[in-house]
Structure formats: C-alpha cells, structure tokens
Amino acid sequence: MDKKPTIEIRNLSKFFGNIIALKDVSFEVYKGEVTALLGDNGAGKSTLIKTLSGVYRRDEGEILIDGQVVNFSSPRGAAAVGIGTVYQDLALQPLMSVSRNFFLGRELxxxxxxxxxxxxxxxxRDEMAKIGIDVADPSQPIGTMSGGQRQTLAIARAIYFGAKILILDEPTSALGQKQQLEVLRTIKRVRDLGELAIVFITHNDLHAKLVGDRFAFLNRGKIIASGDRTTIDMDNVRALMAGGAELANLEREFADPS
Amino acid sequence: MTSVDERIRKTTLLESALRRPELGSLFGLAAVVIAFMIMTGPINVSLGEKNTFGDMWVRSVGVQSWVELSAYVGILAIAAALLMISGEFDLSIGANVALGGHTFAMLMMAPDPMPLTACIITTFGFMLFVGFITGSLVVSTGLPSFIVTLGFWFANRGFANYLAFRNHDTSRLDIKPMLEERNVLKDGEIIPMPDPTKIDDIFAFKDGFFGWRGNIDLPLLEPFRLYFNAEFYYFIIIALVAVFVLNFTRIGNWIFAAGGDPVAARAVGVPVARVKIGLFMWSAFSAGFLGVIFTLQSGVSEPLAGDFRELHAIAAAVIGGCALTGGYGSVVGAVFGAFIFAIVSRGINFVPFIDNNLFRVILGLMLLGAAMLNQLLRNRVVKG
Known part of the structure; x- marks a missing residue:
C-alpha cells in the first residue's frame, strides 16, 4: 500500500486501575475510506472513542495524524488536530432550530x-445538501427532524468545523431500519467526497460490510482481527461476536427494505 | 442526489407564531385586560357601583398602581426567566431585595460614609458577588438550585437583618436624614428627575440618578398625564436588552443550550458553568437594584422588602411560557406574565364585588391554567 494513513493508532492501551480496558490496539484509517470498528458490548469501543476524542488520556501507545505523532488531553485538543466525533446522543438541542444547533458554541x-x-x-442548508439532506427551513426546531436527519446534521457540523477524521459512534444503533439506511447512505456520501477518513464504530457487521473499506474487530480490549475486504473472512469473525443467529435473520430483513 | 424528507415542510407565518413560547401569555394578558375592563366598567355600572373603569385604566394613580407593580415583578421575572431557560432556579431573589436595600442603607449610615453614587455602586458590586457565590455553589456542587437558593432565601434576609440590628438596633433602616443631608431628599420628597434633554442638568444631579422618581409625562396620553416611578423606565430598558440578548446573540444561544441539554452544550464548547453563574449574578443584581431604588424612593430599607416576590417572579415566568426543566421560554412571555400578575393583583381593588382574598385563588388557578396551556404549546414544538 503506497498511500499514507490519515490517522494511525499504534499499540494504544488504556487502564482503569487494574482493569485493562484497551491493550495494544492498532489500526489505521485512510482518506476517502471507511474503517469499520466492530465489537460487541463491553469490547472497549466506548473507551476507544473517548480516548481518540480526548475525553480520556491514553496510557500507552501513539496516535499519528498524517505521519506526525499528536498529543492532546481534551476534546478541544482532539478537535484542534482534526478529530471530529459524532456521539451516539449527537450533542443536539431538540428545542433549538437546525441552524442554531449547527453553529452552537461557534455562532456567527x-x-x-x-x-x-x-x-x-x-x-x-448548503452543508446538509452536500451530504444529501435538503433542509427546507433551517429555522425549524430539530425536534421535527427524523433521527437519521439529526445524525446527518451532527456529521455535517463536524465536517464543516474542520474534521479530517470523523469518528462515528454507533450512528445506526438507535434508529429504525429505514433511518439506518439513510445514515448509511450519508456515510457513503461523506466517504465519496474523498476528503475525510472515517471511523465507523458499530456492533452491526452488516452495516459495516455495506460501507466499510477496512475492518477491525475489537474483543475484550484487543483487536482480534483486521484487514480490508480482500484479506478478511467476515463470516469467520462474525462468529466471534455475539448473536450470529440474529444477525443472519437481520440480513434477510435488511436485504429487502420496505 | 438529495432526498427531500416529507417531515420538513415550509411553515406559514401562523404556524411559526404558534411555536412561540410567549403565545399563551399573550392570550392570557388579552383575556385579563378584557376581563378587568368589563368588570371595572359595564358590570360595575349595572350593579349600580360608581364607575371605576377610568380609575384603573386612565387615571394616573390607578394606572401607576399596576404598572409599577408589573415593573417590580417584571424586573425580577426577567431574571427568573433567563435562569429558568438555562435550567436553574433562584428562590433567594426576594431576600436579595432586602439584602441590597440594607447593604445600601448601611453604607449610607456608616460613620464616615462614601458619596451616594459610591454607596450605590458598592452595593451593586456586593450583589454581583452574592450572585457569583450562589451560582458557583450551584455549579460546583451539582446540587439542585432549588435547594441551594432555598438556603440563601433564609440566610440572605436573616444576615441583612442581623447586621442591621447589630449596628443600628433596628432592622428597619431609615436613611432620610442622610438623604436630606445630601440634598437628595427635600421636604420628605425625592428630588424629581431632571429634564433629560438638558445634559448639564443630568451631570449636576448625578447623585440622584438611580433614585429619581421619574415623574415624566407620557405626552401621547394627553390629556390624562400618566406618571411612573423610575423602576418602570428601567424595566422597559432591561426588557429590551434581555430580549435582544436572549434571541439575537451568542450568549442567548448558550442560555437555551445550557438549559436544554447541558452535556451536549458542553460537548460543542458552550461554557455552561459560566453562563449559569452569570445569570445568578444578574438575578442577585436585579434584586439589589430594586432594593436600592425602593430605599432611595422611600428613604427607608424595610426588613421584609421583597418578601414573596421570588414566587411572584417565578409565577410570572411560568405564566410567560418558561419550562421549569429549562431550554425553553421567553423574556417577552415573562414581561406579559408580570403584567398579568400586576393587573390581577391591583385590579381586584377596583372591582368591588370580588373579595380581595380571592386574589391568591385567582392567581393560583391562572398559574395552573397557564402551565397546562404552555405544556400543550411546547409539545407542538417538539412534534412539529
């Protein structure tokens, strides 16, 4: 591979007292690609996100952005080096308007x-349109938007405010089927813009397969398998994650969205 | 490719009007005004009572009675509304009226007193400090502001009266002699406001600037000539500034966000703690400001000044559409709420067939009705 990763994580470890939350986690994310980070509940996904977004300090290892080792100790610091995190709860204000939410904390x-x-x-309106949502009236409260649109708003906001690396924390987990597809479509569109490196955290390997270019599987704080579409055996690794049977059912459901 | 979601649609002017938080209180205010106009007019006449319509609505003394009360409650209600929108609550606001008045009076009564303006500014500074302590305690302990400010509700008035009693053997501080000495008070009356069109006049009178009894004619209302005290004009100014700040500035955006979802607000860089502490400071300052004005107007700082006003202010804010849970509300609504409160409160004296004791019953029922109506309107916002 001749191109350089936008962000490279090397042997990252995080301990809470005597609990090993993350141990020697390494993976890389490239510009214009989606790295899907999979893991069941308790695998260490949340700890990893919080470490990458500056909420926690890492105990061991390095984070390199464009080949440079970066150090940050706060969410602001992470944002300053270009890491934009879209949390599951999205950090949105339901009673405030779309554009007020978009610019909250950085108003013009x-x-x-x-x-x-x-x-x-x-x-x-422009930024939302770029990734595929047409907002007729940005002065409406976002309470009127669907879950998928809110996710899009949070993503558009992170991009507009200078994220080079977009970390999406379970963006599809709290949504209905139709809205999940909407979000996956958004992720695909952001990927195709070619400007951002995307970390897509999920416990849903079907969603990962749909949009992922690279895959990393996290289990009990360690990466148990990783690779790109050609090198990884998705079916085998899925068995390592919980709930293989249910996922098979979901696959049928997903293949035929109503 | 763009997908147009069927849930985002153009809204008509009427629909956006229906989303405003102050809508309920606007209807409430209209209803109260009409009801009292009918009760003081036609109904009184039909009952053979002396027609008091003019007494309440046109003649200076009557209009002054409710306009000045709405200014008093309104200044506090604006502070209460801003705090409620940011998700907090200040019960100590009434006690702080007395604390401000007493602080000012004691500064004036000191053996070697400062100039009047310095006493006023020192009092304001002290009240801002009190607000800072209150706000910092709420933010740093994470205790509900209801509990923290309930503590200050007891402590602040108690502290003011304790100091007054210790230093002057009374908790009712009479500063008329000190005001007379400084030519602020003549023959028991505060010197009226100078002609604001003459700059020289204002500078010559700087010591009385905060205490003037603003007997300004409202020429539009000739030939009736209405007079209002200073607090009414300050009320108008404060309301305009607060509406501007809340709706059109960055800080206003942060106030809404701090109350709507503080964790989310912090995540995008809103200084939630500083916003809340600032609003507690504004709340204590508003109370102290009124305390100083009343002390200057009457020459006396009363131990029970502002008693119950915290509840009146909160009632006005709730009638005006503020949500106790934060993130939603309006200054305009709080202003309407203050007018509703004042019209019902004073208007009842102009309606002979309603027992004055029913005032609290009416207020209580109105508060409940307003809260229910506002909840209905608020749900419309979320559900679109």
Whole structure:
C-alpha cells in the first residue's frame, strides 16, 4: 500500500486501575475510506472513542495524524488536530432550530454582536445538501427532524468545523431500519467526497460490510482481527461476536427494505 | 442526489407564531385586560357601583398602581426567566431585595460614609458577588438550585437583618436624614428627575440618578398625564436588552443550550458553568437594584422588602411560557406574565364585588391554567 494513513493508532492501551480496558490496539484509517470498528458490548469501543476524542488520556501507545505523532488531553485538543466525533446522543438541542444547533458554541455574528441568522441558515442548508439532506427551513426546531436527519446534521457540523477524521459512534444503533439506511447512505456520501477518513464504530457487521473499506474487530480490549475486504473472512469473525443467529435473520430483513 | 424528507415542510407565518413560547401569555394578558375592563366598567355600572373603569385604566394613580407593580415583578421575572431557560432556579431573589436595600442603607449610615453614587455602586458590586457565590455553589456542587437558593432565601434576609440590628438596633433602616443631608431628599420628597434633554442638568444631579422618581409625562396620553416611578423606565430598558440578548446573540444561544441539554452544550464548547453563574449574578443584581431604588424612593430599607416576590417572579415566568426543566421560554412571555400578575393583583381593588382574598385563588388557578396551556404549546414544538 503506497498511500499514507490519515490517522494511525499504534499499540494504544488504556487502564482503569487494574482493569485493562484497551491493550495494544492498532489500526489505521485512510482518506476517502471507511474503517469499520466492530465489537460487541463491553469490547472497549466506548473507551476507544473517548480516548481518540480526548475525553480520556491514553496510557500507552501513539496516535499519528498524517505521519506526525499528536498529543492532546481534551476534546478541544482532539478537535484542534482534526478529530471530529459524532456521539451516539449527537450533542443536539431538540428545542433549538437546525441552524442554531449547527453553529452552537461557534455562532456567527455580525460586528454588532447580532447573530447572522441569514448566513447561518445558508451555510447549514448548503452543508446538509452536500451530504444529501435538503433542509427546507433551517429555522425549524430539530425536534421535527427524523433521527437519521439529526445524525446527518451532527456529521455535517463536524465536517464543516474542520474534521479530517470523523469518528462515528454507533450512528445506526438507535434508529429504525429505514433511518439506518439513510445514515448509511450519508456515510457513503461523506466517504465519496474523498476528503475525510472515517471511523465507523458499530456492533452491526452488516452495516459495516455495506460501507466499510477496512475492518477491525475489537474483543475484550484487543483487536482480534483486521484487514480490508480482500484479506478478511467476515463470516469467520462474525462468529466471534455475539448473536450470529440474529444477525443472519437481520440480513434477510435488511436485504429487502420496505 | 438529495432526498427531500416529507417531515420538513415550509411553515406559514401562523404556524411559526404558534411555536412561540410567549403565545399563551399573550392570550392570557388579552383575556385579563378584557376581563378587568368589563368588570371595572359595564358590570360595575349595572350593579349600580360608581364607575371605576377610568380609575384603573386612565387615571394616573390607578394606572401607576399596576404598572409599577408589573415593573417590580417584571424586573425580577426577567431574571427568573433567563435562569429558568438555562435550567436553574433562584428562590433567594426576594431576600436579595432586602439584602441590597440594607447593604445600601448601611453604607449610607456608616460613620464616615462614601458619596451616594459610591454607596450605590458598592452595593451593586456586593450583589454581583452574592450572585457569583450562589451560582458557583450551584455549579460546583451539582446540587439542585432549588435547594441551594432555598438556603440563601433564609440566610440572605436573616444576615441583612442581623447586621442591621447589630449596628443600628433596628432592622428597619431609615436613611432620610442622610438623604436630606445630601440634598437628595427635600421636604420628605425625592428630588424629581431632571429634564433629560438638558445634559448639564443630568451631570449636576448625578447623585440622584438611580433614585429619581421619574415623574415624566407620557405626552401621547394627553390629556390624562400618566406618571411612573423610575423602576418602570428601567424595566422597559432591561426588557429590551434581555430580549435582544436572549434571541439575537451568542450568549442567548448558550442560555437555551445550557438549559436544554447541558452535556451536549458542553460537548460543542458552550461554557455552561459560566453562563449559569452569570445569570445568578444578574438575578442577585436585579434584586439589589430594586432594593436600592425602593430605599432611595422611600428613604427607608424595610426588613421584609421583597418578601414573596421570588414566587411572584417565578409565577410570572411560568405564566410567560418558561419550562421549569429549562431550554425553553421567553423574556417577552415573562414581561406579559408580570403584567398579568400586576393587573390581577391591583385590579381586584377596583372591582368591588370580588373579595380581595380571592386574589391568591385567582392567581393560583391562572398559574395552573397557564402551565397546562404552555405544556400543550411546547409539545407542538417538539412534534412539529
């Protein structure tokens, strides 16, 4: 492989007292690609996300972005080096408007101190359209949006505010089937923009297979298998994860979305 | 390729109006005004009572009675509303009226007192400090602000009266002699506000700037000539500034976010703790501001000044559409709520056939009705 990874994680470990939460976790993510990080509940996915997004400090290992070792100790620091995390709960305010949510914490104001609603609405509309959602009225409260659209809003926000590496924390898990597809479509579209390296964290290997270019399987704090589409035996690894039978059922369901 | 979701649709002007949090209180205010106009007018006449319609709605003394009360409650209600939108609550606001008044009075009564303006500014600084302590305690302990400010509700008034009693053998502080000495008070009356069109006049009168009894004619309402005290004009100014800040600035956005979902707000970089502490400071300052104004107007700081006003302010904010859970509400609504409170409270004196004791019954039922109506309207927002 001649191209360089946008972000490379080398032998990352995280301990909580005598509990080993992550041990020697290594994987890499490339620009314009999706690395799907799979693992069942308790595998260490949340710890990994929080370590990558600056909530926790790593105990061992290195994180390299564009070949440079980076160090950060806060979510702000992680954002500054280009890591944008979209959490499961999305960090959105349901009673506030779409564009207010988009710019929350980084509002645009005119020199008078008055918020520039016109420009914020315009940028929100444009950025959302780039990844496939047409927002007719950005001044509507997001309480009126579907779960999938909210996910899209959170992703669009992370991209607009300078994320090079997008970490998506279980973006499909709290959604209905139809909205899951909507989110997967969004991920695909962001991938095809070719500008971002995407880490897609999920416990659903079907979703991973649909959009993933590379795969890493996390179990009990360790990477038990990793590779790209050509090198990995998806069926074998799936057996390592819990609930193979249910997943098979879901696959049939998923193949035929109503 | 873009997908248009069927759930996002254009809204009409009417629909966006229905989403405003102050809508319920606007209807409430209209209903209360109409009801009291009928009760003080036609019904009184039909009952053979003296027609008191003009007494309440046109003549200066009557209008002043409820407009000034709405200014008093309104200034506190704006602070209460902003705090509630940010997800917090301040019960100590009434006690802080007395604390502010007493602090100011004691500064004036000191053996070697500072100039009047310095006393006022020192009091304001002290009240901001009190608010800072309250807010910091709420934010740092994570205790419900209801509990923390209940503590200060007891402590602040108690502390003010304790100090007053210890230093001056009374908890009712009379500063008329000190005001007369400084030419702020003449023959028992506060010197009226100077002509605001003459700049020289204002500078010559700087010591009385906060205490003027703003007997300004409202020329539009000739020939009736209405007069209002200073707090009414400050109320208008504060309301306009608060509406602007809440709806059109970054800080306003943060206030909503802090109350809506503080964890989410922090995740995107909103300084939630600082926003909340700032609003507690504003709340304590508002109370102290009124305490100083009343002390200057009457020459006396009363031990029970502001008693119950915290509840009136919260009632006005709730009537105005603020959600106790935070993240939702409006300053305009709180202003309407304050007017509703004041019109019912004072208007009842102009309606001979309603027993004054029923005031609290009416207020309580209105509060419940408003809360239910507002919840209904709020659900419309989430469900679109």
């Amino acid at each position: 104001a005119k020199w008078t101190g008055v918020l520039d609603f016109k420009q914020m609405d315009q940028i929100t």
